[in-house]
Amino acid sequence: MEKKSMELNQKMKGTRLSVLLGLLLSAGAMAETMHQDVSPGKLVVQVKGVVCSFCAYGTEKNLAKLEFLDLSQYGDGVLIDINTHRITLALQPNKPVRYAGIADAIVKGGYDPVIYHVALKGVIREHQGHYQLICEENGQVYTLPPSVEAAPLLGKQILVRAELNAEQAANAVEGQPIRLTKIKLEPQP
Structure with missing residues (x-):
């Protein structure tokens, strides 16, 4: 009886270890590819708390009021995926993004924004000893x-x-340079 109990305990430890390893690997893969699917003209916000479509609707309405969204996409410029806890925003290329406005709209909807993923096209310049990206379409x-x-x-x-x-x-x-901390550069032809 004691031997069976020890065997079962060993199997459970192995199963827990396999599950934990699988979760770590999938989380790492997700983090690595999370921003890879964001294209210029889109902004993806990873949020905590989005669990039902009814609740997400209020946040969608708050976000749809932002003047820099491309309302011709997703019906109102906003796509909320409650399964992945991601909000995708379609951006107008000629208008600067107001990140604080996005944060306010999400928080007012009852959710917590975690990470904002964006793909930015522009030209690199040096300004006062720092490198900057200038988005030519919107001047950001x-x-x-x-x-x-x-x-x-x-x-x-x-x-x-x-x-x-x-x-x-x-x-x-608004109107001030936005300091980036985590980036990947991709030179364009």
């Missing part, structure tokens, strides 16, 4: 992390995949 300016060596890319078209955390987005001031 993003300051690149100090660890990024962008000198070879000065003046060139580039795609920057970036993540902003909730604090960065909520504290973004």
Whole structure:
């Protein structure tokens, strides 16, 4: 009897370890590819708390009021996926994104924004010892992390995949450069 109990205990430990390893691997893969599917003109916000479509509707209405959304996409510029806890926003290319407005709309809807994923097209310039991405279509300016060596890319078209955390987005001031901390540079032909 004791031997069977020990065997069962060993199997359960192995199963728990396999489940834990699987979760860690899938979470790592998800984090690695999360921003890869975001294209220019879209912004994806990972949120906590979205569990039912009825509740999400209020947040969708709040977000749809933002003047920089492309209302011709998704019906109102907003797509909420309650299964993945992601909100996708279709952006007008010629209007700056108000990240603080997005954060306010999501929080008013009762949810917590976690990470903002965006793909930005523009030109790299140097300004006061920092590298910046200038989005030519809407004039928005993003300051690149100090660890990024962008000198070879000065003046060139580039795609920057970036993540902003909730604090960065909520504290973004309209008309001021937005400081990025987690990015991936993709030179354009």
